[in-house]
Amino acid sequence: MVKEMLTGNSAAAWGARLSEVDYVPAFPITPQTEIIETLSQWINDGVMNAKFTNMDSEHSMITAAGTAAATGARVFSATSSQGLLYGYEMLYNVTGWRVPLVLINVSRGLSAPITLEPDHNDILSARDTGFVQIHAATCQEILDTILMAYRIAEDKRVLLPVLINMDGFYLSFTREPVEIPDKEEVSKFLPEYNPKHAFFKASNPMSQGVAVLGGSVYSYFKYQVHLASLNVLTVHDEVAGDFKRIFGRSYSAIESFKMDDADYVIIMTNSFTIKGKAAVTKFRKNGLKAGLLRLRLIRPFPSKELRTLLNGKKAVAVIDQNISPGSGGILFNDITTALYHEPDRPEVILSFIGGLGGKDISHAEFNHIIEEMGKSMKTGVVPETQLLYTKGDLEQINNLLNIAGKTSGGLGGIEELKD
Amino acid sequence: MKQSTNEMIKRIRFHGRGGQGMKTASRIVGTASFLEGFFVQDSPLYGAERRGAPMVAFTRLSKEPILERGIIVSPDINMIADETLLNDQTANVFQGTWEGTVTIVNTHYPASHVRNVYGIVGEIVTLDITEIALNVIGESVLSSTAAAVVCKLTGMITESSLEEAVTRELSSINLKKELVEKNVQAALTCFDRIPETHPHYFESIKEDKKDEIVRLEYADPCLGSPSVYAKGTTKLKKTGNWRLFKPVIDHEKCSRCYTCFVYCPHSCISIDEEGYPQIDYDNCKGCLICFCECPKKVISKDREVRTW
Ligand code: SF4
Ligand code: SF4
Numbered sequence: 001m002v003k004e005m006l007t008g009n010s011a012a013a014w015g016a017r018l019s020e021v022d023y024v025p026a027f028p029i030t031p032q033t034e035i036i037e038t039l040s041q042w043i044n045d046g047v048m049n050a051k052f053t054n055m056d057s058e059h060s061m062i063t064a065a066g067t068a069a070a071t072g073a074r075v076f077s078a079t080s081s082q083g084l085l086y087g088y089e090m091l092y093n094v095t096g097w098r099v100p101l102v103l104i105n106v107s108r109g110l111s112a113p114i115t116l117e118p119d120h121n122d123i124l125s126a127r128d129t130g131f132v133q134i135h136a137a138t139c140q141e142i143l144d145t146i147l148m149a150y151r152i153a154e155d156k157r158v159l160l161p162v163l164i165n166m167d168g169f170y171l172s173f174t175r176e177p178v179e180i181p182d183k184e185e186v187s188k189f190l191p192e193y194n195p196k197h198a199f200f201k202a203s204n205p206m207s208q209g210v211a212v213l214g215g216s217v218y219s220y221f222k223y224q225v226h227l228a229s230l231n232v233l234t235v236h237d238e239v240a241g242d243f244k245r246i247f248g249r250s251y252s253a254i255e256s257f258k259m260d261d262a263d264y265v266i267i268m269t270n271s272f273t274i275k276g277k278a279a280v281t282k283f284r285k286n287g288l289k290a291g292l293l294r295l296r297l298i299r300p301f302p303s304k305e306l307r308t309l310l311n312g313k314k315a316v317a318v319i320d321q322n323i324s325p326g327s328g329g330i331l332f333n334d335i336t337t338a339l340y341h342e343p344d345r346p347e348v349i350l351s352f353i354g355g356l357g358g359k360d361i362s363h364a365e366f367n368h369i370i371e372e373m374g375k376s377m378k379t380g381v382v383p384e385t386q387l388l389y390t391k392g393d394l395e396q397i398n399n400l401l402n403i404a405g406k407t408s409g410g411l412g413g414i415e416e417l418k419d
Numbered sequence: 420m421k422q423s424t425n426e427m428i429k430r431i432r433f434h435g436r437g438g439q440g441m442k443t444a445s446r447i448v449g450t451a452s453f454l455e456g457f458f459v460q461d462s463p464l465y466g467a468e469r470r471g472a473p474m475v476a477f478t479r480l481s482k483e484p485i486l487e488r489g490i491i492v493s494p495d496i497n498m499i500a501d502e503t504l505l506n507d508q509t510a511n512v513f514q515g516t517w518e519g520t521v522t523i524v525n526t527h528y529p530a531s532h533v534r535n536v537y538g539i540v541g542e543i544v545t546l547d548i549t550e551i552a553l554n555v556i557g558e559s560v561l562s563s564t565a566a567a568v569v570c571k572l573t574g575m576i577t578e579s580s581l582e583e584a585v586t587r588e589l590s591s592i593n594l595k596k597e598l599v600e601k602n603v604q605a606a607l608t609c610f611d612r613i614p615e616t617h618p619h620y621f622e623s624i625k626e627d628k629k630d631e632i633v634r635l636e637y638a639d640p641c642l643g644s645p646s647v648y649a650k651g652t653t654k655l656k657k658t659g660n661w662r663l664f665k666p667v668i669d670h671e672k673c674s675r676c677y678t679c680f681v682y683c684p685h686s687c688i689s690i691d692e693e694g695y696p697q698i699d700y701d702n703c704k705g706c707l708i709c710f711c712e713c714p715k716k717v718i719s720k721d722r723e724v725r726t727w
Contacts (some may be wrong), residue, residue, distance in 0.1 A: 005446070005453050005461070111643040116465075170488045174462040175446065177453055271488055279484035360489065364630040390630040405649025406642050 001185070006178040008171030009034035011139040012078060013144025014178075017048050018186045021105075024052045024256070027066035030081040030116060031168035032106040036244075039076075046134050052093040060086035065101050066094035070208050072199030073148065074282070077100040080168065081108035081122045088125070088129055094161050095130030095225055097209050100153030101161045102146055103131070108168040109357035116230070117358025118167040120270065120322040124298075124330050130225040132162040132232050133299040135269045139177045143168050144249060146183075147190055151239045154193050157231040169358065170271040181247055191248045229300045236297060253297035254305050258284060262291025263314040264373050265346070266366070267335060269295045272321060272355050279366035288370065297330065303338035311344040317374035319388070321355040328385035329353055348376040353389035361388055428481035429573050433565065434495035434512045435501050438470040438663070439564070443496070443588055446477035447606075451576045451584035452480035460485055471661035471705060473510035475502075480573065494520055496572055500548070500565045502526040503723075505537055506661055516541055523568055525549055525561065538684030544572065546612055555605035563589070567606035570615040578610055630636035654702075658685070662705030664720040670695050672717040679709035679718065 013037045016024065024043070026036040031310045042048040043121040055061040058079050061377065069075045084105050094101065105126075107118035123133065132152060136142045142164065149162040166172060198208055212218050220250065236253055244250040257277050259265070264283075273294045283290035287388055293309060295302070310316060320329025327333070332351040354361045365388040376382050401407065431448060435441035442463040449461030452688075463476040477491045491513035501526055504510040516522060520541035524533050527547040534543050548564035556563075563585045570576040585606045589599045637643070668679070673695060680688045680696050682698075687703040688696045710718045 005450055005459065071521055102480040167460070169464075173465070174488065175449055176460050177458070237531055272488055274488050281486060358489075362630060365632060387635055388634075389633055391633050392630050394633050394635075401642060402645040403649065403652060403655065405652075 001179055001181055003177050003179050005175040006139055006143075006170050006180075007034065007173055007175050008136075008139045008142050008166045009106070009173070010038060010175075011143040012146065012166070012180050013038035013042070014104075014180055015143040016076040017042060018077065018143075018181065018183065019074065019147060019150050019190060020192075020219075021050050021076040023068045023075045024050055025055050025061045025066075025068070025075070025077055026052065027055050027057075027058050027061045027079065027083065029080045029083040031172040032078045032083070032104070033110060034172070035078040035104060035106075039271075055352035058083040059090060062087035062090035062094065065103065066090060066097060066099055066161075067276040069094070070082045070097055071197045072193070072195045073128055073153075074193045076103075076146075076275070077101070078104035078106065080106040081110060083279070084122050085125060090129060091126055091129040093209070096221065097198065098159045098228070099161065100159055100193070101151070101163060102149045102153060103163050104142075105163055105165050106168045106172045107165055110210075115357045118171055118270075118321075118356065119356045120165070120320075120330075123163065123165040124322050126163055127299060127330070130160060130229060131299065132158070132160055132229065132297075133165065133297070134162065135165040136171070136302065137269075137271050137273050137294060137296075138176070139171060139176050140249070141251070142171065143178060143180070143351075144243065144247070147186060148236075148239050148243055150190055150193070150249070152232055152235050154195075155231075155235045155239075156196070158228050158235055159197065160225065160232075165270065167271040167358075173387075179247075179249075185246055187269055188244060232297070232300050233302060233304070251296065252305070253295075253302035254309060255294040255296055256309060257292040257294070259291040259293065259309060261289055263289040263372060265291050265293060265310065265313050266323075266369065267293045267295065267316060267318045267331070269298070269331065270321065272319075272361060275361050276319070276366070279363055282363065282371060283366075290370065298331075300383070301334050301338065303334075306335065306338050307342055307345075310339060310346055313346045314352070315348045315377055316346045317350045317352060317369045317373055319352045319354045319361070319369070321353075323353050323356060332385070348373065348382050349387040350376060350382060352388055353385060359388075359393070362390065364390060421714070427483060428479060428485065428487075429495050429575070430487075430491045430493070431478040431480075431496040431498065431569055431573075432491045432687060433476040433478075433500065433569075434497045434504050434510060435474060435476075435561065435565070436470070436504070436661075436663070437472050437474050440560045441474060441498075441500055441565065443475045443562035443592070444500070444569070445478045446566040447572075447581070447584045447588045448480075448569050448576075449584075450587055451570050451580040452478070452573075454580040454583055454688070455480075456575055457481060458483065458485050460488070462489075464490060469661070471663045473504055473507060473659075473660065476513055478569075480575070491515075493517060496520070496569055497522045498565055498569055499524045500561050502528075505533075509657075509660075511689070513537070513539065521572055523572065523575075525565070543606045544568070545612065546609065548609055551608055552607055555687060556601045563602040563606040564609045567609035568613055572616055573609050574616040578607065581606055581610060646679070657701050658704045659699075659701045662703060662723045664705050664707060665700070665723050666698060666703065666707060666710050667721055668696055668698065668709075668720050669717040669719065672715060674715050674717075676714060678712050678714055682708050682712045684708060 004139045040052050043052045065075045065077045104122045109115040109119045153162045240251050276292045280290045318332045329351050433441040452459045461478040478588040508533045523544045525548045530543045530545045552564050570581045586601050676695045689700045691697050
C-alpha cells in the first residue's frame with residue numbers, strides 16, 4: 001500500500017487500473033478528461049494491460065462499453081454532464097442487456113446556461129435507467145468505490161452496470177491523500193470476471209439484446225432489472241464487509257455523522273457534505289443536537305436503513321443539489337416516500353435546494369435551515385421547497401443583470417427585482 | 420480583532436498568471452505538508468482563460484480532518500507571485516484578507532512600501548523570487564520559489580519535506596533532472612531567506628459576516644432568462660492583462676500591407692487615418708500571431724512590465 005496525493009480524477013484512474021479492466025472506450029469532456037488521459041498514458045506506457053479506444057461521441061462510447069461487457073470483458077469508462085446525456089439512450093440498453101460495467105460521472109451543471117461547476121441533475125437524470133448509483137464524497141472513496149462497484153456489478157444476484165458520481169472541481173481537480181492498495185490485496189477482494197450469462201465464445205453462439213414484442217415479455221425483463229437492483233442492498237453490505245476486512249475502510253449505503261442523540265438531521269449527498277459536517281460540528285459546539293446523513297447509495301434507494309436512522313428524530317432537512325422544475329428536490333421525494341408509513345417518523349421534513357451549479361452553501365444558509373426546522377416544529381407548518389440563496393448572491397446577479405443591459409426601461413422589469 | 424483559536428488549519432491562496440507555476444506551487448506545498456503528516460487538500464481554479472491570465476490555486480493543511488472544500492475566501496497566507504496583479508481589479512488579490520493574513524508579494528520593493536501603497540492589512544513579507552528563479556534556475560518559473568516561501572511561513576514544514584516535495588512534483592511533470600535540482604536549490608535559497616516563524620492561528624473573521632437568506636420571486640423573462648441585451652459587452656472584459664509579451668509595431672518601417680490586421684484573432688488591430696495599423700493594448704492578448712505573420716518583420720516583442 002502506498003499513500004499519495006491524488007486528484008479525484010487520478011483516484012478514478014487508479015481504481016480502473018487496480019480493477020484490471022480489459023477495455024476503456026473514451027470520449028473527452030471537462031472536468032472528466034484527466035481520467036481517460038491518465039488511463040491512455042498508462043496503457044501506452046505498458047503499465048496497464050487494456051485496450052483503449054477513442055470514440056466519436058458518448059453515445060458510441062456507452063454503446064461500445066455495453067457491447068464489450070456483453071462479450072465478457074471488464075469495462076470502464078467516464079463522462080460528465082452533457083456527455084452523459086448525449087449517451088443517455090444507451091444507458092437503458094446496457095441495463096436491459098444485464099451487463100456489468102463501471103461508468104464514472106464527474107458532475108457538472110447542465111446547460112443552459114452553460115457552466116463548469118457541479119450539481120446533480122446530470123447524474124440523477126440516470127436515476128431510472130437501472131444503473132446502480134453510488135455517490136462519492138472524497139478522493140479515497142472514489143478509488144475504493146470502483147473496486148467495490150465491480151464486485152457488486154458482477155455478482156450474479158445483480159449483473160447491472162454501476163454509475164459512480166464525483167463532483168467536478170471539488171473532487172475531480174482537488175488532490176488529497178489517497179491510499180493506493182497493493183495489487184495482491186485487490187486480487188484477494190476482486191476476482192476475475194467470469195460471466196455465465198453473457199459472453200462471447202465462437203463454439204457457443206448466443207443472441208443478446210433481442211427484440212420482444214408484447215407487454216408480458218417486456219414486463220418480465222424490466223421487472224427483473226428492478227429485482228436485481230433491489231438485491232444490491234444486500235450485496236453492497238456484503239461487499240463493504242469484505243472491503244473493510246481487507247482494506248480497513250468501511251462504507252455503508254448511508255454515512256452517519258454525529259447521529260447518536262441527534263434531534264435535527266440534515267441530509268446531503270456528494271462532496272458538499274463536508275460543508276454540512278462543518279456546520280453540524282459548529283451547531284454541536286453551541287449545544288444544538290444536530291446530525292448529518294449522507295446518502296451514498298442512491299439506486300437502489302436504501303429506504304430501510306434510512307427509516308432506522310431517522311425514526312424518532314425531531315426534524316429533518318433535505319438539501320437537494322439538483323432541481324426538478326415544477327416539483328422541487330429529487331431526493332426529497334424518495335426520502336419522504338420511505339418514511340410515510342412510519343408511526344415514529346420525524347415530526348417535520350423540510351426541503352431545500354442548494355449548491356446548484358456549484359454555488360457555495362455558506363454557514364448563514366445552514367443557520368437558516370436550522371432556524372426553519374425550529375420554526376416548523378413550533379408551528380407545525382412546513383414550508384414549501386426553498387432555494388438557498390443569499391442577499392450577497394442577489395447583489396451579484398443584480399450587478400450582472402445591469403451589465404447585461406436589463407435595467408434601463410424598455411426591455412427589463414428591473415424595478416420589480418429591486419424591491 | 421485578531422483572536423487566537425485552537426483550530427489548527429492553514430488556508431493558503433496563490434495568485435499568479437497562467438504559466439507562472441502557481442498550480443505546481445500549491446501542489447509542492449500540498450505534498451510537503453502531506454510528507455509532514457498533515458491532512459491536506461490542494462486545488463487550482465481553472466477559468467476559461469489561458470497563459471498569462473490571472474489564476475488562483477489553493478492549499479489547506481491541518482492537524483485535524485479538513486471540513487472545507489473549494490475556494491479559499493479568507494486566506495491565512497496569501498501569495499501574490501506577480502506584482503502586476505496588485506493593481507488588477509479583476510484579479511482581486513486582497514479578497515478576504517484580514518489582520519491574521521500573512522501576505523507575500525514577489526517584488527524587489529520593501530514590505531513597508533507595498534503596505535503604504537496598497538494599505539494591506541495583516542502582516543506583509545516581500546521577496547524578489549523572480550530574481551532568485553532567474554539567477555538559480557535561469558527561467559522565471561516561480562513554482563518552487565513561491566512554494567518555498569509559503570512552506571517557511573507556515574512554520575510547520577521542514578526543509579527536507581520541501582526538498583522532497585519539489586523533487587516529486589517537478590519530476591511528475593517530466594522536468595529534466597538537472598532542472599529539478601536547480602529548482603530545489605532555488606527553493607532552499609528562498610526558504611533560508613525567510614525568517615523562522617512559529618505557527619500561530621487566529622480566529623477567521625469570515626464566519627462573522629452575516630448574510631441573509633432571500634426568497635426569489637418570479638421575474639419577467641426579460642430578467643429571468645440568461646440573455647444579454649447590452650451591445651458590445653465583450654469590450655468590458657479587458658484581456659490586455661493576459662500578455663506576457665507585448666507586440667510593438669515599428670511604424671517607420673511598416674509597409675501598410677495589413678497582414679497583421681487580417682491575422683489578429685482578437686481584432687485588436689485597427690487601421691488609423693494614415694493607414695497604419697494600431698494595436699489596442701487594453702485587449703491584445705499577446706498571442707504574437709501578428710509578430711509571426713508580419714512579412715516585413717517590423718513587429719517586435721517586448722517583455723511586459725506593468726510598473727506601479
Ligand atoms: S499579439 Fe495577438 S492579440 Fe495582440 S495584436 Fe498581435 S495578433 Fe492581435
Ligand atoms: S504586417 Fe507588418 S508590415 Fe504589414 S501592416 Fe502589419 S506591421 Fe505593417
